[in-house]
Amino acid sequence: MKKVNIPYILKYESHKCHTMNLYIDFASQRLRVDNYRGNIASIVTRAEEVAIDHSLSKIIIKAKEGDWRQLVSNGYQLEGIIEGYFSGSDAYFMTYYLSDDRRISKYWKKEDKIIKSVTELSDHEQNQTLPSGYTIRLATKEDASSLAKLYHLVFPSYPTPMNEENYIGKVIDEGTIFYIVEWKNEIVSAASAEVNTDDHNAEMTDCATLPEHRKHGFMKVLITELEKRLIKQNIYCSYSLARAQSFGMNAVFWKLGYRYNGRLTKNCEIFGELEDMNLWVKKLDATHVDKS
Numbered sequence: 001m002k003k004v005n006i007p008y009i010l011k012y013e014s015h016k017c018h019t020m021n022l023y024i025d026f027a028s029q030r031l032r033v034d035n036y037r038g039n040i041a042s043i044v045t046r047a048e049e050v051a052i053d054h055s056l057s058k059i060i061i062k063a064k065e066g067d068w069r070q071l072v073s074n075g076y077q078l079e080g081i082i083e084g085y086f087s088g089s090d091a092y093f094m095t096y097y098l099s100d101d102r103r104i105s106k107y108w109k110k111e112d113k114i115i116k117s118v119t120e121l122s123d124h125e126q127n128q129t130l131p132s133g134y135t136i137r138l139a140t141k142e143d144a145s146s147l148a149k150l151y152h153l154v155f156p157s158y159p160t161p162m163n164e165e166n167y168i169g170k171v172i173d174e175g176t177i178f179y180i181v182e183w184k185n186e187i188v189s190a191a192s193a194e195v196n197t198d199d200h201n202a203e204m205t206d207c208a209t210l211p212e213h214r215k216h217g218f219m220k221v222l223i224t225e226l227e228k229r230l231i232k233q234n235i236y237c238s239y240s241l242a243r244a245q246s247f248g249m250n251a252v253f254w255k256l257g258y259r260y261n262g263r264l265t266k267n268c269e270i271f272g273e274l275e276d277m278n279l280w281v282k283k284l285d286a287t288h289v290d291k292s
Contacts, residue, residue, distance in 0.1 A: 007161055017042035022050060028159050028269040029102075030058040035199070040067050044074045048096070057102040058266070061094045068092040080262025080279035084237035087200045093264060093279065105265050105276050111244040115260060115278065118250045123257065128221045130181070136221060138229070139178035139190070144168040146187045147178065154208040159268045162206060178206070179225045181218045189218035193226045193238075201237035202230050207249060219252045227284055236284045241267065244276035253280040 009024040018038025024031055031051045036043050047059050063071055064086060068078060076094040085091030097103040105111075130136060139147065144165045151162035161167045172178065175197065181189040189209040193202040204226060207219050227238060242249040244263055254260070258280035266274035 007159075013046070015042065015046065018046070020046070022047075024050065024054055024056070025159065026054070027157075028058075028267065028274065029056050030060060030267070031056050033059070033061040035062070040070045041074070044071070044076075044096075048098075051098055057097065057099045059096040059098070060264070060267075061096075063092040063094045065090060065092075068094055078262075079264045082201070082237065082239050082261065082279070082281050084283060085199060085201050085239070088237075093262065095264065097265075102266050102274070107245060107276060108263075108265075111263065111276055111278070114245065114247050114250060118247065118254050119260065121251060121254060123254055128217065128224065130218075130221060131216055133183055134188075134216070134218075135182050136179060136225060137182070138225075139172070139180045141169050141172045143178070143180060143187065144172065147180070147190055150187050150190055150210070151206070151208055153210060155270065157272050158270060177202075177226060177229055179222045179229075181209075181213075181222065183213065188213040189222065191219060191222040191226060193230055193235075195230070195233065195235060200235055201239065202226075202235050204238060204240035204253075207252075214248075217252075219249070220256060223252065223256055227282075231284055231286050236286070237281075238284050239279065239281045241277040241279060243270060244278045250278055250280075253282075256282070258282040 007027045011022040011024060013020055013022060018036060020036035020043055021034045022031060023034055031047060033047055051059050061071060071094040076096045078092055079095050080093040082091045147168050148163050148165045151158065175195045177193045177195065178190055180187045190206065191204065192206040194205055195202045204223055209218055230238060240253060242253060260278060261281045262279045264277045264279065267277040268275055
């Protein structure tokens with residue numbers, strides 16, 4: 001029988017001492033606790049049980065203000081902060097490693113140099129315009145097949161199955177927003193905002209451009225359009241995880257007013273290996289974005 005590849009499981013657990021939403025990520029060998037209530041000691045114990053049961057090597061808990069210090073006492077470490085993540089309250093990315101190999105990054109100093117170079121750039125971005133022949137628009141579910149083709153061409157491997165039409169259609173139905181740039185009726189660049197309506201935040205993600213069209217800087221245009229759309233939906237906390245070795249993507253977020261708020265070690269499986277990811281955060285300001 002052919003083995004079925006299941007990239008992740010979303011799971012809600014309720015125990016007498018706690019409740020929590022789990023993201024069991026097989027592709028990146030990690031467990032993420034996205035939201036929780038109850039006894040922290042009980043949550044820590046259960047998270048480790050789940051990680052061991054599924055042979056995962058990293059646990060991430062998006063901790064609340066009153067809990068991160070107790071997690072430090074339980075062997076967790078702070079890798080990043082998202083201001084305003086929980087409907088205006090901050091989230092603390094607390095991580096725990098189940099192996100020494102997962103804990104150690106061999107590119108850390110190189111990535112420090114990239115961040116230093118990025119933050120020495122001007123942090124002001126002029127208004128972007130599309131070159132002649134290119135158009136930008138909000139994607140619909142009918143674009144799922146073309147988006148899947150784009151992601152398949154750009155990413156040989158990725159944390160989520162973005163090369164599958166049905167998956168993209170599903171996330172659009174669930175509220176993820178995609179903006180696309182087209183050239184000769186072909187999608188050549190795209191980015192998305194994964195909207196969390198419960199906590200009123202959004203993750204900028206799935207940024208991809210075909211190599212022959214990258215010189216035009218489409219990501220700045222796409223992310224700006226996504227920000228306008230989020231403000232219309234009363235979402236004011238925007239964040240993103242950018243590949244720590246990508247000067248270009250980190251520069252995009254810096255120039256658009258995002259703040260570097262930490263680095264997550266060996267966080268995502270991209271291009272066949274676990275990569276460090278830089279955390280960028282921005283408070284969207286409705287007074288500076290046209291809501292028309």
